[in-house]
Amino acid sequence: MAVKVQGACDRKVPGGKLIRVRVEFEIGEQDKLISVKVYGDFFMHPESLIEDIETVLLENGLDIERARSKLDSLFKRPDVSVFGAGPEDFVATFETAVADARYRSIKG
Amino acid sequence: MSTGVEWRVLRHERTKRSAAMNMGIDEAILNSVSEGRSPPTLRFYMWAPTAVSIGYFQGLELEVDLDECRKRGVDVVRRITGGGAVYHDTNLELTYSVVVKESSGLLPKDILGSYKAVCAGIIKGMERLGVKAEFRPLNDLVINGRKISGNAQTRRQGCILQHGTILMGVDVDSMFSVLKVPDEKLRGKMVEGVKASVTSLKQVLGALPDPTVLADAVEGGMTSTLPGKFVHGAISKEEEADAGRIARERYLSQAWTGKR
Numbered sequence: 001m002a003v004k005v006q007g008a009c010d011r012k013v014p015g016g017k018l019i020r021v022r023v024e025f026e027i028g029e030q031d032k033l034i035s036v037k038v039y040g041d042f043f044m045h046p047e048s049l050i051e052d053i054e055t056v057l058l059e060n061g062l063d064i065e066r067a068r069s070k071l072d073s074l075f076k077r078p079d080v081s082v083f084g085a086g087p088e089d090f091v092a093t094f095e096t097a098v099a100d101a102r103y104r105s106i107k108g
Numbered sequence: 109m110s111t112g113v114e115w116r117v118l119r120h121e122r123t124k125r126s127a128a129m130n131m132g133i134d135e136a137i138l139n140s141v142s143e144g145r146s147p148p149t150l151r152f153y154m155w156a157p158t159a160v161s162i163g164y165f166q167g168l169e170l171e172v173d174l175d176e177c178r179k180r181g182v183d184v185v186r187r188i189t190g191g192g193a194v195y196h197d198t199n200l201e202l203t204y205s206v207v208v209k210e211s212s213g214l215l216p217k218d219i220l221g222s223y224k225a226v227c228a229g230i231i232k233g234m235e236r237l238g239v240k241a242e243f244r245p246l247n248d249l250v251i252n253g254r255k256i257s258g259n260a261q262t263r264r265q266g267c268i269l270q271h272g273t274i275l276m277g278v279d280v281d282s283m284f285s286v287l288k289v290p291d292e293k294l295r296g297k298m299v300e301g302v303k304a305s306v307t308s309l310k311q312v313l314g315a316l317p318d319p320t321v322l323a324d325a326v327e328g329g330m331t332s333t334l335p336g337k338f339v340h341g342a343i344s345k346e347e348e349a350d351a352g353r354i355a356r357e358r359y360l361s362q363a364w365t366g367k368r
Contacts, residue, residue, distance in 0.1 A: 010290045010291075018192075018290070020167065020170060022167075038165075039165060039166055039167040039170055039368060040166065041165070041191050041192035042165060042190060043190035043191060043219075043247070043260070044165065045262070045263055047164055047165075047188075047190070047262070083219065083220075083246045083247075084246065
């Protein structure tokens with residue numbers, strides 16, 4: 001039977017802003033990400049980029065290299081500017097939130 | 109600096125506004141400047157009641173103790189600009205906003221450059237009060253390394269909106285009665301950290317400044333650093349109505365405030 005677990009990570013980017021990721025996982029025969037929320041005090045133009053980042057992580061999060069390359073492409077879009085955090089910071093915070101969820105699932 | 113451009117200056121003196129209305133007015137000005145109905149605008153404002161604003165990308169419940177806000181009668185609003193949570197004390201903060209068309213050439217096109225240009229006006233204004241502040245990228249002003257002003261910007265409809273705070277005084281304990289900290293176990297340490305890293309004009313000058321004197325100084329600073337002529341004006345009836353509608357439909361709606 002699948003078990004739902006949540007994971008969290010807050011990460012202050014050195015010299016930058018705070019990224020906060022919350023994930024929800026279904027752990028079973030095949031692990032499944034159910035939700036990914038990304039929060040923080042960074043600046044992003046256009047603002048809708050935040051939803052694109054969440055979608056990339058939700059759809060590709062279990063293949064971290066794929067997620068990383070998709071985020072890199074998002075951040076390179078000519079209309080995009082982000083201050084206070086880079087794509088690698090979002091990936092790292094997300095990875096730790098996922099690890100937190102897995103740890104909680106083991107801990108029960 | 110003088111060019112043919114005329115700015116409108118809106119002053120804070122007559123009324124302090126609610127958080128929803130303050131944000132509604134900034135957005136209504138953005139709409140009217142964008143559509144060419146209003147000139148570039150520098151606005152000063154204050155808040156009543158005391159309010160917390162959170163950045164566009166922040167999680168409401170991660171940042172704000174909503175029960176405590178209700179208990180204390182503190183307004184809560186989500187901004188259209190990024191950045192962090194801000195505690196807007198009804199007596200201790202003067203807030204400003206600047207709205208210009210991106211194509212006006214009044215501010216640099218690049219984001220860092222435009223923050224710097226607006227903040228240069230505030231720095232000049234503080235100089236008039238005998239206070240030496242510095243710009244700390246991306247969006248802060250500091251005095252001897254301690255934050256005195258936070259600023260946030262968005263670009264929409266071909267316009268730049270930058271708003272920011274100037275701390276006349278600071279009450280960190282009240283601030284953290286409504287703001288959450290990332291790790292409750294470290295609350296005491298974090299609050300002490302903020303006390304050490306934030307300052308106010310009261311701390312620097314030895315007395316709480318009169319907001320009118322501060323606004324005069326900052327307006328003078330902007331006049332000397334930004335191109336154009338600054339003329340006192342009023343919010344138009346159209347903007348006021350638009351602001352009321354935006355406040356109701358956006359800033360007072362749970363769908364917006366709790367959107368993240």
